[in-house]
Amino acid sequence: MSSSSLFTDSERDLLLVCPLCEEGLKRPSTLPCSHIFCESCIKSYFTGFSQNRKLPDIEVLCPVCREPIPQFKDTNSTVSLFQKSQGYSSFVLQDLSRRNSKLATDLPSSRSARNTLQIPNATLQLSPRPVTSRTFMDKTFQVRFCEPCQGKGEALKAASHWCVNCQEGLCAFCIDQHRSMKLLKNHDIVDIFSLKPEHVYDEEGTGACSLHTEKDLNLFCVDHACLVCVTCVALDHRKCGNLKDVEEVDIEKDLGINIDKLVDEVEECIQYADSVIQFKDENRKKLVKEKRQINARVNAKVRHFKAVLDSMESKAAQQIERVHEGEMDLLDEQIARYRKMVRAMAHRKEKLEASLKRNIKGQILYHAPITEELKRYTQAEFISDTTANKQTSYSYVFTSEFEENALDGKEIGHLTANENKIKLANPPKHKKSANIAERLFNFNGSIASDSKVCNFTGAVYMGKGNIVLADNENGNLKLFDEEGKFRHNLSCGDVKYDAPWDITSTDDDHIAVTFPHRKKVRIYRIRESIAPVRYFETYGACRGIAFHKDIFIVTCSEMGKSKAAIKFIDKRGKILKILHGDKTGMNQLRSPYYISSRPDENGRFFVTDIRQNMLLVVNSDQTMELVLQDKVNLKGVSGVEVDGNNNVYVCSNGASVVLRLTENFTKRQVIIDDVKYPVKLCFNPRLKNIFFITNQSIEACDTILLYSMS
Incomplete structure (x- = not known):
């Protein structure tokens, strides 16, 4: 970049991108907070609020910075504000036009790019954006419209709430209908401005691109191991040298994943986890049985001293219970962790097998890397778990001075939990290549x-x-x-x-x-x-x-x-x-x-x-x-x-x-x-x-x- 340029590459790219459509600005319009949008995008955003008759005094926020937009009361004020913002943007672009001789040196050398800043209503041409791991605006905060109203063919209305269960936006009118229906009244509905990332689910599969919803994910970037659309290629993957059509991708060669082997290894992981769960469950039952037997021994031993030993028996039982509860909690936690692994791997295996059965290569490309990563994580967990094959047993030792201590009200013994290694099948491990x-x-x-x-x-x-x-x-x-x-x-x-x-x-x-x-x-x-x-x-x-x-x-x-x-x-x-x-x-x-x-x-x-x-x-x-x-x-x-x-x-x-x-x-x-x-x-x-x-x-x-x- 020359020393005379006004902006860095990243600053210029952000300046010329509409945050709502994430494309080049068309007829730019600026809000009082200085954020610039396409005229049609921001007009639709305003119109959606103005058509919501049940919220006449709603406070409209900037889609980017969430700053309140002043003087927004009804449709008329929307127009006046829009005119004001349009005038402001014209001023900004005129100011840019006065300096276009310097700025043009920092843009592509084509004549259309140089003329962009001389014509305020032109579509701004973009230089290629750098590859980034995040889009310009978090998907959580993108403008959302009422989907039931769209389904009826009505004009776009801005959503005031979001149904987490239905994954759709609702206006003030539709939210009342939503809550009045028996099947929908218990749905989790949140305010649109309180929306969090966990409220919006990502759809699995290889349908539409999550960043450019009008485009299909029909290409695969081998360098980044991800599905992309043609717009993603133009914006974020133009420097990648290994882009292929989904149907042309060789999963084993390009991703290094053998699908049949992956399914078998995941099944092996599931079987091992199931065996550990069964082993731990049997150990749990065994400890419950031993606990009853030890309690019976303690009760028989102290029966001769019942009058003096009632309180001591209670203390012994409490100590046993504390140790037992600790062991139960530990085993329950271990069983729960392995069950969680089983559910996650079974879910991924089901998705992968379904994709293989339908022979949809895009979905196979989506699920295979995720399943491989989950498998490797699970295998690492197996290796690091040193307790998988350890069985706990109880033993109770009475003190040698039992009778003497009993008359003095002292302890008669204590319970300890002992671990013994039981031979199980070896946990499945990731196949290691020979050390280089x-x-x-x-x-x-x-x-x-x-x-x-x-x-x-x-x-x-x-x-x-x-x-x-x-x-x-x-x-x-x-x-x-x-x-x-x-x-x-x-x-x-x-x-x-x-x-x-x-x-x-x-x-x-x-x-x-x-x-x-x-x-x-x-x-x-x-x-x-x-x-x-x-x-x-x-x-x-x-x-x-x-x-x-x-x-x-x-x-x-x-x-x-x-x-x-x-x-x-x-x-x-x-x-x-x-x-x-x-x-x-x-x-x-x-x-x-x-x-x-x-x-x-x-x-x-x-x-x-x-x-x-x-x-x-x-x-x-x-x-x-x-x-x-x-x-x-x-x-x-x-x-x-x-x-x-x-x-x-x-x-x-x-x-x-x-x-x-x-x-x-x-x-x-x-x-x-x-x-x-x-x-x-x-x-x-x-x-x-x-x-x-x-x-x-x-x-x-x-x-x-x-x-x-x-």
Whole structure:
């Protein structure tokens, strides 16, 4: 964009789009709140309210910002307001016309585009919109009309209420009829201006496009794995290189999903969940029976001392009941969770099989990816559930001094719940491909002076091959050689407030370490030992850190009044620039976590946002863009790195996998799936294919795992 242009690409696109029809403005008209609409769209919006005779004093709100539109009482005032808004829009367009020589340089070079701003009543030509994950206006707030009135062929009337059950808008007249009918009187009806996203259901299937209702979903974007219409292609997918007709899509080749295998695996998941439910239900009945038997034993034992032991018997029964209720609640919750899985998978399987039976490829393309994602999530739940095959039993132990204690009114015993593993069928697992990365060896990062279990959140290879680890839990920096032999340990101060997080090297002998609670970055010298040098403030809870061309790039998460941000800081500690989101303004940072220690060949760094399961890129011009958002593969996304071949590697802490992104991030490959809760990975700059991983698994959190790329 030239330096003389008045608007950025995104600002110009939003200016020239009607929020109601989401197309180029036709005869633009502006409300007092400065929002611009097509004349026909806003006229229909006003007319719908004016024709609603039962609401003469209704307050009409702007469809975008919900600001009240003043002086709106009846049809006449609608006309006067519309004329006023039309005059205002003419003024705006005339003002734009006076500056059209500058603005035209920022629009397409065609003559029709240049003439657009010279003719106020012309249809404004749009430049291509950037691909975004959200439309200009949330579907919840789009203008809605009374559907019963439309069905009668009457003029459009704005809906004043929404029936959640019928999924239709109702005017004031039709709402009375709706409530007077026996079958409809108990329906959930909400005010149209109190409408929430959960009140409007998305229709399944491949019929009309949800964004452009007049268009059919007859195309499939392989790059984004989604159904699109021709308008979606023109607006949001024009840069995609792999668009196909629905009937031409090869599901197994293009989506990597074998439908028959998927149905079988979902059925396998359902059968396993059913077996666990049956097992838990039998265990529940068993515990109820054992509870009765134990109560009977207790009653028989205390019968000889009934006069003294009445209160003690009650206490014993209460203690038994407390333990029993806890176990019952736990089993009920586990059974309910597996039943929920069964219902969800059975529903998805039914939808998929129905689509296969009718051989509607569009619906198969819609349901197959959703079913695959649900299956993978369910399999991950199976693997993480360590209680699935544990059976609980009761045992009651009487105290050795029972008779003596009985006369003194003391406890006669206590109930405990014991778990025993019962062999069940192995839970179905996602078929794992062979690890692309080969494990070389591992070493233990804990030392004798550690007071707690280690939690390694930061790591870096130094120029001479030494490894520096940040032990967040013990508040230490630890130095090892490249074979894992311990060299030196430095306590950073108070364990609570001086806990180090991430590390990056500034040269062969110095590192920079982030301290979130202190909101500082400290510089250390690394030789035979670790020695502090200086520090600078970040004015934010700093997490990830990288160093490039004498500039520190630091991710700061929310803490107190400080907002989530990425900060560019020079070597003296001066903050040069702060980013809170991408350049579209639609993807704001919430919890930026790690940043790659080195850029790719284009000078780009990669940042993870753990709360939003996002991977973002920081460009060489210090702008930011969204690369990928995936709630399954990037669940709890943490460490990120770039190798010598410019491949991007991401640790998915929640999914317990390490991914490699290639081919401009369109191809995702699981390279490691045998490490629980990976946190940080780090490449050896001298040996480009060697890297190591830290993890947060309970049984191996102090172990550093070294790998080689095959």
